[in-house]
Amino acid sequence: MESAFYGYYHVSTNCISKSWLTKEIEAYLLSRKCFENKNAGHFTHNTVFLTIQLMLVKDCNSWCSNDYSSNETNYISIVTSKKANLIVTNFFREFEIFLGRRIIDETE
Numbered sequence: 001m002e003s004a005f006y007g008y009y010h011v012s013t014n015c016i017s018k019s020w021l022t023k024e025i026e027a028y029l030l031s032r033k034c035f036e037n038k039n040a041g042h043f044t045h046n047t048v049f050l051t052i053q054l055m056l057v058k059d060c061n062s063w064c065s066n067d068y069s070s071n072e073t074n075y076i077s078i079v080t081s082k083k084a085n086l087i088v089t090n091f092f093r094e095f096e097i098f099l100g101r102r103i104i105d106e107t108e
Helices: 022-031 086-099
Strands: 006-012 035-039 042-045 050-055 075-081
Touching: 006 086, 022 035, 022 050, 050 086, 075 086
Parallel strands: none
Antiparallel strands: 006 075, 035 042, 042 050, 050 075
């Protein structure tokens, strides 16, 4: 029943050995002025339910939020409301452009 309320998404590099610079992603999120850095690699949106977790994982199918690296990120977990609103939709589009990768709906 939990998934009826939440939308689970992720974006990852095209190869597990490739990565983005964590500091660049963090700077991008903070520059938007609508995200707060709650703790290492965990960001929340100020006005809508949208959380982002930056991670450096060894396996995209087996990870935990403790897989944060201040240097590199290869997997980003995103949780939001099941029914995405315009703020989330616009953010997804802009974030995909920034990262150069598509955000994947985990129910697809």
